[in-house]
Amino acid sequence: MKDGAIGVFDSGIGGLTVMKELLRLLPGESFVYFGDTARVPYGNKSAETVLKFSREAIYFLMQKGVKLVVVACNTASAEALPALEKEMTIPVVGVIEPGIRAAVTATKKARVGVIGTLGTIRSGAYQNGIKQLAPDVEVFARACPLFVPLAEEGWVDGEVAGLVATRYLSEYRQEGIDTLVLGCTHYPLLHGVIGRVMGNDVTLVDSAVETAKRVAEVLSEKQLHREEEEGNFSVYLSDISPTFKQVGERFLGREIPVIHLRNG
Amino acid sequence: MKDGAIGVFDSGIGGLTVMKELLRLLPGESFVYFGDTARVPYGNKSAETVLKFSREAIYFLMQKGVKLVVVACNTASAEALPALEKEMTIPVVGVIEPGIRAAVTATKKARVGVIGTLGTIRSGAYQNGIKQLAPDVEVFARACPLFVPLAEEGWVDGEVAGLVATRYLSEYRQEGIDTLVLGCTHYPLLHGVIGRVMGNDVTLVDSAVETAKRVAEVLSEKQLHREEEEGNFSVYLSDISPTFKQVGERFLGREIPVIHLRNG
Numbered sequence: 001m002k003d004g005a006i007g008v009f010d011s012g013i014g015g016l017t018v019m020k021e022l023l024r025l026l027p028g029e030s031f032v033y034f035g036d037t038a039r040v041p042y043g044n045k046s047a048e049t050v051l052k053f054s055r056e057a058i059y060f061l062m063q064k065g066v067k068l069v070v071v072a073c074n075t076a077s078a079e080a081l082p083a084l085e086k087e088m089t090i091p092v093v094g095v096i097e098p099g100i101r102a103a104v105t106a107t108k109k110a111r112v113g114v115i116g117t118l119g120t121i122r123s124g125a126y127q128n129g130i131k132q133l134a135p136d137v138e139v140f141a142r143a144c145p146l147f148v149p150l151a152e153e154g155w156v157d158g159e160v161a162g163l164v165a166t167r168y169l170s171e172y173r174q175e176g177i178d179t180l181v182l183g184c185t186h187y188p189l190l191h192g193v194i195g196r197v198m199g200n201d202v203t204l205v206d207s208a209v210e211t212a213k214r215v216a217e218v219l220s221e222k223q224l225h226r227e228e229e230e231g232n233f234s235v236y237l238s239d240i241s242p243t244f245k246q247v248g249e250r251f252l253g254r255e256i257p258v259i260h261l262r263n264g
Numbered sequence: 265m266k267d268g269a270i271g272v273f274d275s276g277i278g279g280l281t282v283m284k285e286l287l288r289l290l291p292g293e294s295f296v297y298f299g300d301t302a303r304v305p306y307g308n309k310s311a312e313t314v315l316k317f318s319r320e321a322i323y324f325l326m327q328k329g330v331k332l333v334v335v336a337c338n339t340a341s342a343e344a345l346p347a348l349e350k351e352m353t354i355p356v357v358g359v360i361e362p363g364i365r366a367a368v369t370a371t372k373k374a375r376v377g378v379i380g381t382l383g384t385i386r387s388g389a390y391q392n393g394i395k396q397l398a399p400d401v402e403v404f405a406r407a408c409p410l411f412v413p414l415a416e417e418g419w420v421d422g423e424v425a426g427l428v429a430t431r432y433l434s435e436y437r438q439e440g441i442d443t444l445v446l447g448c449t450h451y452p453l454l455h456g457v458i459g460r461v462m463g464n465d466v467t468l469v470d471s472a473v474e475t476a477k478r479v480a481e482v483l484s485e486k487q488l489h490r491e492e493e494e495g496n497f498s499v500y501l502s503d504i505s506p507t508f509k510q511v512g513e514r515f516l517g518r519e520i521p522v523i524h525l526r527n528g
Contacts, residue, residue: 167424
């Protein structure tokens, strides 16, 4: 069981930012990444559809013999994880809970902002999770639909990114938050411009970093940690588009190994 | 057969701009609209996947007894229409050919620009189609991935839309085009800002308008025109998201009737 790989699932390529942090923190583990690129994005789909797609993805990874599954997709973590956790016999780690814990720890003023896709924000997963853990913390949530295409286009700096970020985030400055959760796996690419708009006194919580830390904790708790020097890393997609490799490597921060197609 | 409805298929809600023009031009016809909202968008998917999804959509509409199918999706028209036309026993009208004809007629300088999603531009469907019809016309094609989320966000005017449009389109001014094809069903919502960036001497070709005209011609040629005063209009989606109605009505320019869910 210890030698099994860690399965990482996302609706598309955004989860590669989580993958990047996992590879950095856990270089001795093997990983199987599955991106549901034929049906990406999940953020604008109903909860029922997100649950159905997520279940299919996790069962696919379980067939590969993984010892733990990371749901590296905020929408799937928000809309499907509570139901799916109950069905699974292996540990499942989502990207939302680690972000919530980090935000509650970071805020001094008890005022936290959360940004994400329409689906993630609409689900209320971050808002409810923070309230449950720290009822005195006030949460200001907002969807930022243009951030995903900006990250994919590579317009992560410069005038357009600055203007879009200002338009989405300037009201946060009035609300006096001191912590902002980047509640979408694409957003770490916009870390720089978001940080500039928010200013130095606001802590940005990067869900990808926090999720990797949480995975390391769970492996350690369950004694599933693998002690090899170097693991394998394979990538499965439900659709291979010509831009995947180029955009994906920007997200992952290194070359993507051989890509396999998952049919069905 | 004359009394059958017209089937209109799109990957999501963009095709509602085509639907709007069809309802305006052919008020006596009945329409069945199918939006594959569970798998939208098609623009970043491979040709094989787009063909598979498009075939499923058209067969679904044919089961509803339609007399003609409009493929109101540029990606599906580019990547799937040539193969699907051969399989079908009823007329199929895409959105690309009408745009090509209008552009070739409109250009005086034989210099045409085409904008669309990554998938549409990559397919070369407009570029090849224009070259085939008018070999002396030079075509300048460019993908504008941020236009779709801008249209869906409703940021169709103002500073962000202006800056994004300038960034995508300013090089067209140097190239001296006199005609620009809006090769994506979302783009009619950005007609104003695109027109301002391009200036008065550039003709914008709206594929939605041209496609509705082409459908009227085909109905007339095949004697399939219906002579009732008012038709029915029903909408099927593969997923119903909470924002569909609100965003869709902005695209359609009027209220959307009862929405049905197509499972599977």
